[in-house]
Amino acid sequence: MTTAASPPTRKDAARNRARLLEAAEQLYATEGLSVTLKDVAHRAGVGVGTVYRHFSTKDDLLDAIFADRLACATDSARAAAADSDGWRGLVRYLEDSMHMQANNCGLRGLVVSSAPSCPLVIKSREEIAPLVQQMVAKAKEQGTLRPDFDATDVTFIQVALAAIIEATWQTSPGLYRRHLRLFIDGMRAGSHREPPAEPLDSPNAKGSPRAGSRSPTVPIPGDQANSS
Amino acid sequence: MTTAASPPTRKDAARNRARLLEAAEQLYATEGLSVTLKDVAHRAGVGVGTVYRHFSTKDDLLDAIFADRLACATDSARAAAADSDGWRGLVRYLEDSMHMQANNCGLRGLVVSSAPSCPLVIKSREEIAPLVQQMVAKAKEQGTLRPDFDATDVTFIQVALAAIIEATWQTSPGLYRRHLRLFIDGMRAGSHREPPAEPLDSPNAKGSPRAGSRSPTVPIPGDQANSS
DNA sequence: GAGAAAACGGAACAGTTGGTCCGGATGTGG
DNA sequence: CCACATCCGGACCAACTGTTCCGTTTTCTC
Incomplete structure (x- = not known):
């Protein structure tokens, strides 16, 4: 399907792509997902437009990395x-x-x-x-x-x-x-003393499960059961 | 110190302040800290300027709430x-x-x-x-x-x-x-089997503490000790 | 080399955000 | 009842994001 006429990738394109991947990998690893595409481009020594030539969107870049x-x-x-x-x-x-x-x-x-x-x-x-x-x-x-x-x-x-x-x-x-x-x-087996709450897929694992079991040590104003 | 000539707060000012506090309290409780000041103002039925008249900054509002x-x-x-x-x-x-x-x-x-x-x-x-x-x-x-x-x-x-x-x-x-x-x-006392890592204030609780203890199950490319 | 196709770069755009400003509405004291 | 201080509202600003666009430069082919 995609075998038709793949244009021979240009030298600079390949080089920039590699630079982008390396720069993005480093930056995302050390700075987290909040790094800007402008940062990635700058670190790779290219312009933002080049980023979008290689990766159609930010998620695309993340996937590749x-x-x-x-x-x-x-x-x-x-x-x-x-x-x-x-x-x-x-x-x-x-x-x-x-x-x-x-x-x-x-x-x-x-x-x-x-x-x-x-x-x-x-x-x-x-x-x-x-x-x-x-x-x-x-x-x-x-x-x-x-x-x-x-x-x-x-x-x-x-x-x-x-x-x-x-x-x-x-x-x-x-x-x-x-x-x-x-x-x-x-x-570990044997480390529990009381029955825990229900696991995620249990239908009745919702609401404030403590209600009625015991009153909190202090009144809790943000409690949805009390407020308004 | 503040006893001097406190201008008798106007009725609408007091009313809007109360509305703002209630709106902000509700919104922040249900939506988290990411709610916009514009949202708060809208919910309170006032303009953004009014928010800043009562609270000099967003942190001020958060403190009050x-x-x-x-x-x-x-x-x-x-x-x-x-x-x-x-x-x-x-x-x-x-x-x-x-x-x-x-x-x-x-x-x-x-x-x-x-x-x-x-x-x-x-x-x-x-x-x-x-x-x-x-x-x-x-x-x-x-x-x-x-x-x-x-x-x-x-x-x-x-x-x-x-x-x-x-x-x-x-x-x-x-x-x-x-x-x-x-x-x-x-x-609980007695639930531990191995000596745990050092607590926060220990001087040598840093770096990859596992280094040398055993090799990971699979190679870890993102490992700072391995990469580059 | 020359010419065309492809890639480049960064200015510009749209959409956020927190924060500012000022003309006009609104109370308040006399 | 009126003058005036105060407050209101939302248009506006600056800074930031991801994304687009297009004139310019680089590369490849002949």
Whole structure:
């Protein structure tokens, strides 16, 4: 379909494309998704128009840059799911994925975004989800993961730790591992004392679940149940 | 000092101020800090100029609105610190503070912000910090909190859970309690298996602490230690 | 080389945002 | 009832974003 008459790419075009990719990769990794296309162009030593000649939109550029990172994350999940020890695989996947996020601000932003605009991010999530389910199921069978743990909780742990990394990576890049360990210790079989709330897909996991269970220590003015 | 010739505030001025406060409170609570001053003015039925007549800047407005919320948070911490059972106080403080954040998007944004621009937020943090330290110390003495827990970890738990709330409050407003419980279970004395990383104020809690401990499951291209 | 096709660069555009200004409406005190 | 201080409203400004456009430059082919 696309075999017809691909015009032989010009030398300068190829060079600029490479420069753009490298500049964007560096900038997005260190500065996060908020960097401007003007910044990318400037760093690459080209004009903004050139950026749009190679990438039709900003999301296109992001896709091109983070393709291998996301593939790497999928590989990590695959390897972890293949581990015969479910618990070990799960812990390794968490450590690996958070390690990647700790070293790439842009990747962190992509993973956390609730409504990702890049198709590759969506694809990556769809690929990883069943792998995580495998790990969770295996670890539960083997009795090392607390039985009320849900596969969807893994995503939220990643979101939570990403926020911690975001707040601390400049001053203590490795601090997040401390709280990852805290989460992991809470995931272990036998560490829970009370029945937790319902997992995500439970229909009645909504509203203020504490209502009637006990009154808060102090009145809470912002409480939707009280206000107005 | 301000007793001299306070001009008797005009009726419409007082009315508009009240309208602005109510509109801003509602909007910031439901929409988060990203709402525009134009939105606030429109909702209050006034013009933007009127907003700036009453509040010199956006931060001023935020301070005025969230003053009682922040005071409430401080009260919660005070009450929790007064609990004779350190563990119970700590858990209640976490539950209360997260409950407040779950019901107010704007408050959540203020608490999470790494560089708060509102003076009241800074003041609130300074007041709460020693109270949290009291709870942590007490719970450690009583042997219910794992001894390697640090008072600064409380802040990060709040940041982490705020991110979870941010991602889920629209679809499952109470889901965050599930992960709060996960964290709490990880905080219990006796739940840890390995020595965790150093707390925040440790001088050597930086760099990739995993280096040399073991190689990642898959190569990580974004790793700063590998790249370039 | 010369000429055409392709790529380049950055000014310009549209859409945000927080914040300013001033003519005109509105209360208030005498 | 009226003069005057005060307040109101929204047009306006500056700064920022992603994106488009077009005159100019570079490269490739003959």
